[in-house]
Amino acid sequence: MRRFPWLATSWTMLVYGFLYLPIVVLVIYSFNDSRMVTVWGGWTLRWYAEAAADQVVIDALVLSLEIAVATATASVVLGTCAAYALTRYRRFPGKGLFTLLLNVPLVLPTVVLAMVLLLFFVSLEHVFGFPQKGFTTLFIGHTVMCVSYAAITIMSRLREVDPALEEAAMDLGARPSQVFFLVTLPAIFQAVASAWLLTLSLSLDEVVISAFLSGPGTSPLPVVIFSRARLGLNPEINVIGAVTVYLVLAGLLLSSVWLARRAKQRARENAALLRQAKVDALATSAAS
Amino acid sequence: MMRRSWMPSGRWFVIGVPELFLFVFLLLPFLILLKISFSHADAVGVGFEPLISWLEEGTLSIKLHFDAYLSVMQDDVYLLTYLSSVGYALLTTVLCLIIGYPFAYFLAQGFPTLRPVMLMLIMLPFWTPFLIRIYAWKNILDVNGLLNQFLLWAGIVDEPLQLMFTKFSFMVGMVYGYIPFMILPLYANLVKLDRRLLEAAADLGARPWQRFWLVTIPLSREGILAGSLLVFIPAVGEYVIPELLGGISILNIGRMMWNEFFINLDWQRAAAVTMLMVLIILFPIWLFNRYQMRLMEARR
Numbered sequence: 307m308r309r310f311p312w313l314a315t316s317w318t319m320l321v322y323g324f325l326y327l328p329i330v331v332l333v334i335y336s337f338n339d340s341r342m343v344t345v346w347g348g349w350t351l352r353w354y355a356e357a358a359a360d361q362v363v364i365d366a367l368v369l370s371l372e373i374a375v376a377t378a379t380a381s382v383v384l385g386t387c388a389a390y391a392l393t394r395y396r397r398f399p400g401k402g403l404f405t406l407l408l409n410v411p412l413v414l415p416t417v418v419l420a421m422v423l424l425l426f427f428v429s430l431e432h433v434f435g436f437p438q439k440g441f442t443t444l445f446i447g448h449t450v451m452c453v454s455y456a457a458i459t460i461m462s463r464l465r466e467v468d469p470a471l472e473e474a475a476m477d478l479g480a481r482p483s484q485v486f487f488l489v490t491l492p493a494i495f496q497a498v499a500s501a502w503l504l505t506l507s508l509s510l511d512e513v514v515i516s517a518f519l520s521g522p523g524t525s526p527l528p529v530v531i532f533s534r535a536r537l538g539l540n541p542e543i544n545v546i547g548a549v550t551v552y553l554v555l556a557g558l559l560l561s562s563v564w565l566a567r568r569a570k571q572r573a574r575e576n577a578a579l580l581r582q583a584k585v586d587a588l589a590t591s592a593a594s
Numbered sequence: 595m596m597r598r599s600w601m602p603s604g605r606w607f608v609i610g611v612p613e614l615f616l617f618v619f620l621l622l623p624f625l626i627l628l629k630i631s632f633s634h635a636d637a638v639g640v641g642f643e644p645l646i647s648w649l650e651e652g653t654l655s656i657k658l659h660f661d662a663y664l665s666v667m668q669d670d671v672y673l674l675t676y677l678s679s680v681g682y683a684l685l686t687t688v689l690c691l692i693i694g695y696p697f698a699y700f701l702a703q704g705f706p707t708l709r710p711v712m713l714m715l716i717m718l719p720f721w722t723p724f725l726i727r728i729y730a731w732k733n734i735l736d737v738n739g740l741l742n743q744f745l746l747w748a749g750i751v752d753e754p755l756q757l758m759f760t761k762f763s764f765m766v767g768m769v770y771g772y773i774p775f776m777i778l779p780l781y782a783n784l785v786k787l788d789r790r791l792l793e794a795a796a797d798l799g800a801r802p803w804q805r806f807w808l809v810t811i812p813l814s815r816e817g818i819l820a821g822s823l824l825v826f827i828p829a830v831g832e833y834v835i836p837e838l839l840g841g842i843s844i845l846n847i848g849r850m851m852w853n854e855f856f857i858n859l860d861w862q863r864a865a866a867v868t869m870l871m872v873l874i875i876l877f878p879i880w881l882f883n884r885y886q887m888r889l890m891e892a893r894r
Contacts (some may be wrong), residue, residue, distance in 0.1 A: 314700040318712070321697045324770065325719055328730035330739055335733050344738045388612035398609050400617075407616040414875060415831020417848040422870045424621030425630055425861060450619050453612065474637055482604045514833050514848070528725055535729045535838055546725035554721040579823045 336548035345541040355542040370526040374509040377448040381505040383454025393464045411454045420518035423447045439521030447519045463497030512518035631865035634659040662866035678845035683829035686768040687822050689778040698780035716774055728767050728838050735763045759841025767839040776821040783817025823882055827875055847871055
């Protein structure tokens with residue numbers, strides 16, 4: 307390493323180039339004024355206008371967002387319960403099997419999960435006549451996958467919360483539900499919020515389960531993109547991809563601005579405290 | 595206290611609701627899959643004969659049909675597809691390791707000031723949708739794509755190469771999709787590497803390459819294993835990358851499962867193919883668990 311600094315630098319740069327080249331190319335081609343996606347024809351915004359006016363894309367996006375919000379909310383509720391049960395109750399019926407099941411979606415490839423759920427839903431439909439493939443099957447399928455991610459995110463935070471706090475609240479006469487909502491939930495709130503965001507993005511991103519479980523007329527955005535991308539290059543998909551890149555960058559920028567502002571505010575508060583302490587010290591020394 | 599004994603308490607809600615959810619929507623589906631894989635289509639072709647039935651003479655009859663498994667075992671296409679999926683997943687793992695190990699090593703041992711930014715840059719692509727990132731390669735690998743345009747411009751080739759829907763485009767996509775899963779555990783492991791051990795080896799006369807092979811690599815074995823497992827398992831079941839970049843020349847289990855269900859409408863075989871896939875996945879996990887158990891015992 308110390309002998310070959312050029313090797314270290316060039317190797318890392320090559321890997322970063324590999325990781326970012328397709329994203330950069332995608333963004334550039336999204337402005338390409340040509341039907342042939344890869345033949346440069348000057349700059350244009352017309353594909354952005356076309357994508358924004360494409361009713362199929364809009365419907366798919368709305369459906370995806372609905373599923374994602376429902377999935378994230380359900381996953382966080384179930385995940386919080388699961389995390390609480392696993393960290394706070396040493397033993398309960400079915401704990402071993404429950405832990406195993408919770409790990410299954412993390413370990414198995416999504417095709418397996420998709421096929422298992424697909425056969426389950428079509429068997430149900432065959433016997434009972436419902437559910438038809440559509441919003442319900444997509445929502446349940448996504449939630450089965452996302453609960454595990456929500457549970458492990460929340461569990462890692464819940465382990466750090468001292469159970470003594472909950473016991474203290476209980477001793478002071480709080481009912482279990484009050485303990486949960488007034489003590490435990492505020493302590494793990496950040497983890498719950500990040501689990502919600504994580505499962506939201508997992509659901510928005512999920513292709514395979516969505517493709518297996520979507521019915522006619524209910525295709526979420528990844529399924530629409532997937533079926534078009536299979537056919538070949540498509541300027542509208544470049545635009546959709548580019549827009550997601552902008553959203554990620556905007557989110558990153560906002561969060562770093564927020565973090566910087568919070569750090570600055572904290573520094574200002576500390577400075578104020580320090581000044582106050584100095585004033586107090588001067589006052590006491592003057593008094594004596 | 596009296597109230598608790600008959601009211602559904604918070605405890606049972608917290609345990610019962612997620613348990614019920616996973617039992618109904620995960621355990622039950624797996625049992626149904628198992629049942630379908632062992633069943634035999636009735637005359638209509640869609641319904642199934644019951645596996646367990648109570649015969650009149652007072653005997654319980656359990657009928658397991660192995661038709662689906664037998665037909666999967668006997669047809670070479672299935673075997674070839676499993677072998678191809680596992681083979682490409684292994685190749686992906688090895689390529690990710692070859693590219694990712696030096697990268698993780700350099701990142702963990704050098705660049706002290708830039709390191710947080712560089713780590714961030716590895717994780718950043720995770721935030722853009724996987725599907726979009728894989729699709730993006732089509733812009734580069736297409737017949738008229740950026741790479742061919744560059745090769746033509748540089749005079750390396752006279753006519754555009756067919757890069758899309760080849761093993762090359764498929765492997766580019768696989769390595770691209772999975773390399774962060776290799777780099778991150780390797781980095782987490784290598785950053786803890788005790789440099790004094792390397793210095794000791796140097797004092798004892800080991801050459802740089804010997805130090806690397808005999809000290810660094812063995813010490814990072816756990817990171818290598820974890821990264822390989824994180825790449826290999828999803829790579830075996832990958833469905834999107836072979837569809838978008840591999841084309842029909844790449845045999846793939848995911849597509850086979852899709853075709854059995856949606857094109858051949860053969861539920862039993864789809865279920866059997868899925869069950870065999872689960873077995874393929876469980877094997878490396880079982881090996882890894884056993885390895886870790888032994889490691890833990892050795893430490894104790």
